[in-house]
Amino acid sequence: MSILGYILITIGAFFYFLGGLGIFRMPDVYNRLQAGTKATTLGSFSVILGVGLVNLDYLPKALIIIAFIALTNPVGSSVLARAAYLKGIKPTDKTKVDEYKGGDEK
Amino acid sequence: MTIINYIFFGFVGLGVLFSFLRILLGPTSADRVAALDTLNVVLTGTIVFLALVFKNGLYLDIALVYGLLSFTETVVISRYLEGKK
Numbered sequence: 001m002s003i004l005g006y007i008l009i010t011i012g013a014f015f016y017f018l019g020g021l022g023i024f025r026m027p028d029v030y031n032r033l034q035a036g037t038k039a040t041t042l043g044s045f046s047v048i049l050g051v052g053l054v055n056l057d058y059l060p061k062a063l064i065i066i067a068f069i070a071l072t073n074p075v076g077s078s079v080l081a082r083a084a085y086l087k088g089i090k091p092t093d094k095t096k097v098d099e100y101k102g103g104d105e106k
Numbered sequence: 107m108t109i110i111n112y113i114f115f116g117f118v119g120l121g122v123l124f125s126f127l128r129i130l131l132g133p134t135s136a137d138r139v140a141a142l143d144t145l146n147v148v149l150t151g152t153i154v155f156l157a158l159v160f161k162n163g164l165y166l167d168i169a170l171v172y173g174l175l176s177f178t179e180t181v182v183i184s185r186y187l188e189g190k191k
Contacts, residue, residue, distance in 0.1 A: 006110050009114060010110065010113055010114070012151065013113065013114045013116075013118055014117055016117055016118050016121045016148050016151065017117040017120050017121045018121075019121060019125075019144055019147075019148065020120060020121030020122065020123070020124035020148070021120075021121070021124055023124065023125055023128050023140065023141050023144050024124035024125070024127060024128050029136045029137055032128070032137060032140050036141070036143065036144035037143070037144070040147040040148060040151075043148075043151060044147055044151045047151040047154060047155060048151060051154050051155060051157065051158050054158060057163065058157060058158075058166060061163075061166040061167075061170070062166065064170070065150075065154065065166065065169055065170055068170065068173055068174070069173060072174075073147060073177075075177075075181075076143055076177055076181060079180070079181055079184045079185070080136065080139055080143065080184045082184075083136065083185070083187045084134075084136035084187070086188050087136065087187055087189065089134055
């Protein structure tokens with residue numbers, strides 16, 4: 001059980017690195033939100049579940065923190081994307097479809 | 107299992123470095139808030155891992171409170187950036 005926990009912690013740390021790299025090199029606010037939020041959500045699940053599996057006394061609080069992050073992280077990303085759109089920040093030229101406006105044209 | 111600590115803090119240090127560079131040189135303020143959100147989630151996971159390093163269960167409570175405050179911060183700054191209609 002302890003070996004499985006350490007493997008999960010290593011995978012989660014790698015996903016943290018991928019989230020930071022994605023938020024550095026993506027060209028746009030919306031792409032950066034997608035890369036950063038998805039990678040760090042999966043990394044948090046893996047790291048916190050790994051800590052709970054290594055030391056079984058920590059498991060109930062770890063599950064509570066996992067549920068809390070699963071609820072709040074997409075909500076924060078969605079609110080930030082909506083705020084950036086309403087503020088008038090344009091997507092890059094490679095973005096073809098604007099679903100928020102409801103049409104096929106950009 | 108002390109080699110796991112070096113691997114974990116190496117990856118987390120690289121992620122924090124890239125996020126912090128994006129906070130410093132982001133073109134708009136929405137970029138900075140997005141990078142700050144990512145940085146907060148990474149630091150929450152790191153505080154949970156510190157409970158295993160220092161063998162102290164109190165760090166889990168600190169991680170829970172830090173996650174709550176970071177979520178509130180993201181939502182409040184986003185509502186502020188949105189402006190009034």
